[in-house]
Amino acid sequence: MPSLKKIVLPLTLLLFTLILASCGQPDNSSTPTPSAAATSQATVAPEASPAAVKEAAATRKYTDYKxxxxxxxxxxxxxxxxxSNPGDLLALGIKPAGASLSVIGTQVAYPDLLEGIEDIGYPFSAEKILAVSPDLIIFDDWDETxxxxxxxxxxxxVVGLDGTFPTEERVRQIADLLGRTAAADQWFKDYQAKVDAVKKxxxxxxxxxxxxxxVLGQDLYIMGNKGLNETLFGRLGFKPAEGVQKVITADERFVTISDEVLPQYVGTHLFLLTDTGSKTVARQNALMDxxxxxxxxxxKEGRVYTLDSKYNFDDPITLDRLLDEIAGIFKGKQ
Incomplete structure (x- = not known):
């Protein structure tokens, strides 16, 4: 069966990559934790003048992911x-002055929170960033150049290279960078309480x-160990269907399939991720007919649940709103 790995794509195909793969790489137990990977210290020299001390105290040294x-x-x-995860900052109560919104701005689950953020383009425009006059740039993209x-x-x-870390590790690294560890602790505490309530x-x-x-354009993809399944399997207690478990065991984030083999992957419940694009709608209608x-x-038994593909991202804001969606779906089934 052919599979799709994360691929470097031009702008016209970026949305495809984001929806399928922006949710992170497989976990790596040898990856340093944020506390080990990122340290800071004051930069004030003992012999500095009072003015120099004041200026130096306003900065610190930080060792990043690279x-x-x-x-x-x-x-x-x-x-x-x-x-591709501005929600990481927003969950910590930080609204960036500028962000890469050209593609994901209309595709994420929290467009209401993006108001006032300057779009710097994707790929980023140096001119647009200069116009923002930032004093710090946080980089989490695949293009190291x-x-x-x-x-x-x-x-x-550099906090990662587009999905280097799973959500919590990624967010806690940014929290450490920006002095928001308490905010991160509170967010994940509240999130776990919400998970427990939905699971109950x-x-x-x-x-x-x-x-x-x-369903994306003309293609069908079974999600493996990332995306929506991180919530279904990792948080809410669903078990992977047999075919899905094989994808996970192979450490695949997703595989592309044909209609004919779809029944081999479907379990007790089927979550259908889709969008309103004309090609996607046509493909979905043909499949469902x-x-x-x-x-x-x-x-046949009414256990198919349709969700917008925007819920396949793994930033904290999306994860939180996904719980609301799933709770609403199953409340209507009860």
Whole structure:
């Protein structure tokens, strides 16, 4: 069966990559924790003059994900974020002055929170970033060549390379960078309480399995170990359907499939991720009109739940709003 790995794509295909793969790389137990990967210290020299001491005290040194020691503002005022998860900052109560919104701005689950953030383009525009006049740039993108160019504009800290870390580790690293560890602690405490409440509401029985099917344009994808399944399997207690478990065991984030093999992947519950694009709608309608689709037990028994593909991202804001969506779906089924 052919599979799709994360691929470097031009702008016209970026949305495809973001929806499928922006949710992070497989976990790596050898990856340093944020506390080990990022340290800071004052930059004041003992012999400095009072004016120099005051100026130096306003900065500190930070060792980032790429092991680069960067002198950054102790309290940054204008942050530009280059990456696909601006929700990481928003969850910590930080609204960046600029961010890469050209593609994801209309695709995320929290467009209401993006108001007032300057779009710096994707790929980023140096001119647009210069116009923002940032004093700190946070970089979490796949194109490492951008780091050098950004560093000439403002201190640039690399927190990952587009999904290097799972959500909590990624957010806690940013919290450590920006002095928001208490905010991160509170967010994840509240999130876990919400997970527990939704899980209690679902009241799943032993052996109930789930499958996430993404319809994107003309193609069908079974999600593996990332995206929506991180919530279904990692938080809410669903078990992977047998076919999905094989994808996870192979350490695949997703695989592309044909209609004919779809029944091999569908479990007790089927979560259908889709969007309103004309090609996606046509593909979805054709699939749902087919005899093959109508013969699937989860379909016949009314256990298919449609979600917008924007819920396949893994930033904290999306994860929180996804719980609301799932709770609403199952409340209507009870």
């Amino acid at each position: 092991k680069r020691e960067v002198e950054i503002p102790a309290t940054p005022k204008k942050i530009v974020y280059v990456g 951008g780091i050098e160019a950004l560093s000439k504009i403002a201190p640039t800290v 509401q679902l009241n799943l029985k032993e052996g109930e399995t789930a499958t996430s099917l993404l 087919s005899g093959l689709w109508k013969a699937i037990p989860a379909v």
